[in-house]
Amino acid sequence: MRTHGEIDQPVIERAKAGDARAFAAIYHAYAALVFSVALRISRVWQDAEEITQEVFITLFRKFAQFNFLSSLKTWLYRIAVNTALNARRDHLREEARRLVYQKTAILRQGAPDPAAQVQADAEANALLDLLPPEQRVCIVLRTIEGLSYQEIAEVLQVNLNTVRSRLKRGRETLLAWKQGEGK
Amino acid sequence: MSCERWRDLILTDYLDGEITPADRDALTAHVADCPACRHLLERAATTLVEPFQRLERVSPPPAVWEQIAAEMGIDPEVGKADLSRPLPPPCPRRFGTFWMRDVDARGDGGRWARPGRGRGFLVPGLGSAPRPGGAATHRHPAHRRHPEWRAAIPS
Structure with missing residues (x-):
């Protein structure tokens, strides 16, 4: 399970009330989470930037509706996934351009072993590209983000068996592709 | 339980650590006698989980916060303060x-x-x-x- 900065309720309350510093703290705690999910689903660096902006502006505009029935993290995952899926439907860009952005982005991040990271990224993205959006989202949330089945069900607002079924079908697809690759 | 059910369990609850202790014991007993399920169990993690776990979480560039701050009418420097x-x-x-x-x-x-x-x-x-x-x-x-x-x- 990945960990990241958690924001407590008083800070959320203050951001809801208009405290810019509290909102900035929320952004910095969750920006990488939102950006990474957006990047894995949309597969386009520029789209991930736009999705991240849209998610936090949506959060700002709809903060008054946030009632603590779900955690802020779950709420952000939900907006990020839905925004990324919509962005992906809106326009799919050419593969070569995607890869250029991905590699540039990894080099910009200053990874300890950029070449290995580019390779790992390319391999994972090639696998994700095999999957239809619903299965891809479940794989991203479970295997990359480390959410439990219950958390994924809350983010996607589906039942546990649907989560399980999407993961299973996605992995069967990956397995079949790997078997074909090995022949 | 049929091999198909065991296969489903391996591809979901087992791989994701959500398997119950009772199912884990039963699965262990089954794969001892079933080469096909044992083969799947042995390669499932390396094939289906490890490629994704090597990925790093990626931070957006600073320009993203600056755009959000501009949209909201916030001084972007607020976000660069000592948040610790x-x-x-x-x-x-x-x-x-x-x-x-x-x-x-x-x-x-x-x-x-x-x-x-x-x-x-x-x-x-x-x-x-x-x-x-x-x-x-x-x-x-x-x-x-x-x-x-x-x-x-x-x-």
């Missing part, structure tokens, strides 16, 4: 030193400052401007803002 420092306790809006509410003369007080609308906003840590006539602050004394402190103040 604990936030000060909230104070009432009209006396606040870091709330980013509008401070226009109409006193609507409920909207965020936006650039280009001729409104000022308060900057964290700077406090409000001194009032004409020598009054350096508009704040009530601490014991009035925090009545619970009154008991501790000698009369």
Whole structure:
């Protein structure tokens, strides 16, 4: 399970009330989470930037509706996934351009072993590209983000068996592709 | 249970650590006698999980926060402050030193400052401007803002 900065309720309350510093703290705690999910689903660096902006502006505009029935993290995952899926439907860009952005982005991040990271990224993205959006989202949330089945069900607002079924079908697809690759 | 059910269990609950102890024991017993399921169990993690676990979480470039701050009418420098420092306790809006509410003369007080609308906003840590006539602050004394402190103040 990945960990990241958690924001407590008083800070959320203050951001809801208009405290810019509290909102900035929320952004910095969750920006990488939102950006990474957006990047894995949309597969386009520029789209991930736009999705991240849209998610936090949506959060700002709809903060008054946030009632603590779900955690802020779950709420952000939900907006990020839905925004990324919509962005992906809106326009799919050419593969070569995607890869250029991905590699540039990894080099910009200053990874300890950029070449290995580019390779790992390319391999994972090639696998994700095999999957239809619903299965891809479940794989991203479970295997990359480390959410439990219950958390994924809350983010996607589906039942546990649907989560399980999407993961299973996605992995069967990956397995079949790997078997074909090995022949 | 058929091999198909065991296969489903391996591809979901087993791989994701959500398997119950009873199912784990039963699965262990099954794969001891079933080469196909054992083969799947042995390669499932390396094939289906490890490629994704090598991925790093990626931070957006600083320009993303700057765009969000511009859209919201926030000074982007607010986000570059020392966030490890604990936030000060909230104070009432009209006396606040870091709330980013509008401070226009109409006193609507409920909207965020936006650039280009001729409104000022308060900057964290700077406090409000001194009032004409020598009054350096508009704040009530601490014991009035925090009545619970009154008991501790000698009369």
